Amino acid sequence: MSSSDTNPRLILGSSSVYRKELLSRLRLPFETISPDIDETPLDGETPEITAMRLAQAKAEAISARVSNALIIGSDQVATLDGRQIGKPGTHDNALQQLLSMRGRIVIFHTALCLLDNRSQAQHRVQQANVQTRVHFRDLPEAELDAYLRAEQPYDCAGSAKNEGLGIAILEKIETDDPTALTGLPLITLTSMLRHANVTFFN
Numbered sequence: 001m002s003s004s005d006t007n008p009r010l011i012l013g014s015s016s017v018y019r020k021e022l023l024s025r026l027r028l029p030f031e032t033i034s035p036d037i038d039e040t041p042l043d044g045e046t047p048e049i050t051a052m053r054l055a056q057a058k059a060e061a062i063s064a065r066v067s068n069a070l071i072i073g074s075d076q077v078a079t080l081d082g083r084q085i086g087k088p089g090t091h092d093n094a095l096q097q098l099l100s101m102r103g104r105i106v107i108f109h110t111a112l113c114l115l116d117n118r119s120q121a122q123h124r125v126q127q128a129n130v131q132t133r134v135h136f137r138d139l140p141e142a143e144l145d146a147y148l149r150a151e152q153p154y155d156c157a158g159s160a161k162n163e164g165l166g167i168a169i170l171e172k173i174e175t176d177d178p179t180a181l182t183g184l185p186l187i188t189l190t191s192m193l194r195h196a197n198v199t200f201f202n
Helices: 017-024 047-063 091-101 141-151 165-169 186-195
Strands: 009-012 069-080 083-085 105-116 125-136 170-174
Touching (some): 009 017, 017 186, 047 069, 047 105, 091 141, 125 186, 165 170
Parallel strands (some): 009 069
Antiparallel strands (some): 069 105, 105 125, 125 170
16 A cells, blocks of 8 residues: 555645645655735834744635544745845845855754644644844855846845755755755654654655
8 A cells, every 4th residue: 555545635735836846755745735925014014924924824715624534834034134034036125135145154044834734633723933044255246246137036035045056155054854944844744743643664
């Protein structure tokens, strides 16, 4: 009997291609549904709380539409000196982000929520916030500009894709969960899934 015959329905509450690729590494059947929620931070909200609130809100939005499933919600907030750094959206915004971060440490808060809405669920909501400290190289503006034109990471908080060419503008990454920076902490997630009685190798 395969794990797909014994495991519960698994849903990734995200439209992110990065999170979808990461989750596929676990070789578990899953579906993706976009949660379509407002991701605006609340006034006075810390970055950690923003990430945790949005991760749970994404999972709850999907739970309201489907039943008898394990639902994964995740959100990431990048911070420099405690100030939230969003997705740049444009080349100019991305360049300003990278200029402000060169030679500095940026902390990425990657929040994860696993919501189990099966009727007999013992661990209905599991949550975690995985922090990653990213040391950016102190590079000249021309090099940062060239990087952005090569990779165009305008949909990434922090304006750098560590899984791609962006690794060349980073000096060091400190984390307990290496996939957290890309958007889905798989070590943490597999622990949560095990608590929900998901099997991986059957």
